[in-house]
Amino acid sequence: MISGGAGYIGTHTAVELVGAGFGVVIIDDFSNSDAAAVEGVRRITGVDVPFEQVDTCNEEALRAVFRKYEFDSVIHFAAFKAVGESVSEPLKYYRNNLASFMNICALMREFGRPNILFSSSATVYGEPDALPVTEQSPRQPATSPYGNTKQMAEDILRDCCAAYDGLRGIALRYFNPVGAHPSALIGELPRGVPQNLVPYITQTAAGIRECLSVFGSDYPTPDGTCLRDYIDIVDLARAHVAAVKRMTGGRMKAGYEIFNVGTGRPVSVLELVEGFEKANGLKLNYKIVGRRAGDVPAVWADTDLANRELGWKAERSLEETLRSAWAWEKHVRGME
Numbered sequence: 001m002i003s004g005g006a007g008y009i010g011t012h013t014a015v016e017l018v019g020a021g022f023g024v025v026i027i028d029d030f031s032n033s034d035a036a037a038v039e040g041v042r043r044i045t046g047v048d049v050p051f052e053q054v055d056t057c058n059e060e061a062l063r064a065v066f067r068k069y070e071f072d073s074v075i076h077f078a079a080f081k082a083v084g085e086s087v088s089e090p091l092k093y094y095r096n097n098l099a100s101f102m103n104i105c106a107l108m109r110e111f112g113r114p115n116i117l118f119s120s121s122a123t124v125y126g127e128p129d130a131l132p133v134t135e136q137s138p139r140q141p142a143t144s145p146y147g148n149t150k151q152m153a154e155d156i157l158r159d160c161c162a163a164y165d166g167l168r169g170i171a172l173r174y175f176n177p178v179g180a181h182p183s184a185l186i187g188e189l190p191r192g193v194p195q196n197l198v199p200y201i202t203q204t205a206a207g208i209r210e211c212l213s214v215f216g217s218d219y220p221t222p223d224g225t226c227l228r229d230y231i232d233i234v235d236l237a238r239a240h241v242a243a244v245k246r247m248t249g250g251r252m253k254a255g256y257e258i259f260n261v262g263t264g265r266p267v268s269v270l271e272l273v274e275g276f277e278k279a280n281g282l283k284l285n286y287k288i289v290g291r292r293a294g295d296v297p298a299v300w301a302d303t304d305l306a307n308r309e310l311g312w313k314a315e316r317s318l319e320e321t322l323r324s325a326w327a328w329e330k331h332v333r334g335m336e
Contacts (some may be wrong), residue, residue, distance in 0.1 A: 001025050001069065006033035006062065008188045009119065009177060011041050012237035013075060015186070018321040020241045025061075025069050028078070029055040032191060040186040054291075056100035059107070066111045073115035073244055076104050077212030079149065082195055083123075083294065086146035097149035098156070105160045109167060115247040117240060118157050120171040122229070122262070122299060123147035130191050131264075132229075132302040135173075137256045143294050154258070161256040168255055170243045171285030175229035175262035175301050177236050179321035187328030188233075198322075199268065200228075201276050202329035204284055212284055214269050216291035221298055225269035229262035229300035232316035232324075236261055242310040262301030263314040272322075279322040 002017075004010045010033075010046030017024050018041075026049060030102060038051050050069070054061045056078045079097040080086070086093040101118070108116055124147065125133045126140025142148035157169040163258055178198040180187030193209075194200040204212045217224040239261045246252055267275075307313045330336050 001027060001065065001071045001074045002077065002202060002213055003027050003074065004079065006030065006035070006037040006051075007077055009174075009233065009236060010077045011037045011186045012074075012181060012233045012312055013240045014041045014049060015044050015181065016234070016237040016241050017244070018047050018049065020245075022241075022244065023071070025050045025052065025065070025071060025132070027052045027054045027056070027065055028323050029053060031055075032080075036137065037186055037189075044181065044183050044185055055098060055320045056103055059103045063107060066107050066113070072113055072227045073117065073247060074104055074108060074113065075117040075119070075240055075244070076101060077119045079119070081146060083146050084195070086144050086149075090145040093145045093149055097146075098152060101156060105156065109164050112166070114166050114168055115244070116157060116167070116169045117243050117247070118153060118169060118171045120154055120173045120258075121147070121150045122173050122175045122260070122301070124151050124154065124173060124298060127296040128299055131298060132264060132300045133260065134302040135305055158256045160176050168247050170247060170252070170256075171258045171259045172243060173258065174236060175260070175299075177233050178230045179232045179234070179316070180323045181234065182231050182324055184324070184327040184331040187325070187332070189332060197272065198325050201273065201284065202325050204278070204283050204286070205280070205326065206329050206333050208333075210285065212273070212286035213289045214273065214286055214294060215289060217288045218291070219297040221268060223268050226295055227266040227268050227281055227298035227300060228274065229265065230267050230318065230321070231314055232321040235314040236314050239306065239310065239312050242312040246310060259306040259310060260301040260303055261306060262303055264301055264303040266298060266300040267318065274317055276322045276326070279319045280326045281325075308321070
């Protein structure tokens with residue numbers, strides 16, 4: 001079962017799981033997605049993937065899904081994720097992101113379903129003391145309620161796996177997912193003004209946004225702009241398949257494990273902008289502006305543990321990824 005399975009990462013993960021031979025049921029309440037995403041999964045896979053419109057904060061509705069379907073693993077994506085909104089509306093984020101996950105954990109225990117894969121984030125590392133970050137790097141105090149919900153949910157999963165026999169958990173700490181499926185049938189579709197860089201780039205290229213702002217050019221980095229670890233969405237989705245296989249195949253070394261999911265290659269904001277221009281033969285209208293509050297200068301992953309233990313590594317080139325992002329934008333806007 002994939003909660004939040006109609007979202008950006010959820011749809012791509014569903015496609016890769018079906019391709020790997022897994023049966024999948026998607027649940028989502030469409031609070032930040034829509035039915036077209038589920039249809040995209042069905043078109044790509046050729047499978048009529050079952051879907052249930054459910055709010056994971058509604059325990060009774062969620063219990064009905066557990067009664068109806070015989071799954072042994074849950075991938076939990078369902079969460080609010082806008083950092084800025086979480087600062088202005090913290091209770092909305094704590095209520096939704098934590099209650100939904102606790103409902104999942106409680107029902108897994110109630111129904112004897114053993115495997116939980118949690119969608120975590122590199123935000124738990126905050127502004128790290130050393131780079132690249134490993135799974136042993138200390139978590140820093142969260143800079144937003146959103147980030148705090150990721151840390152708290154990790155702790156909830158760790159404690160549940162320690163307390164309840166037969167429950168296993170893996171937290172995947174993502175870095176910066178970008179791009180779209182090569183078919184251009186699914187991709188990232190933010191509502192309103194994009195909070196992430198690549199959708200803002202593609203919307204600027206499409207004329208939806210007038211100008212892209214690059215926040216800060218005076219960071220202690222090679223070109224003065226922030227360094228991030230941008231991972232292709234398909235590579236990220238395949239990491240979930242590897243993690244599910246690890247849980248279901250009895251290969252976990254502990255009841256609770258954590259893995260970084262990134263490329264291990266830092267890329268600056270300007271490199272990303274220029275890479276998009278080169279990959280797609282376009283010129284972007286962008287300007288350098290002042291720093292944005294809350295941005296850390298640099299963070300990228302040490303992926304050795306995931307490469308070794310999951311037998312997974314990021315494979316798609318940044319050029320491929322940025323071409324796929326533009327193909328998706330054109331598809332959405334009817335520009336093909």
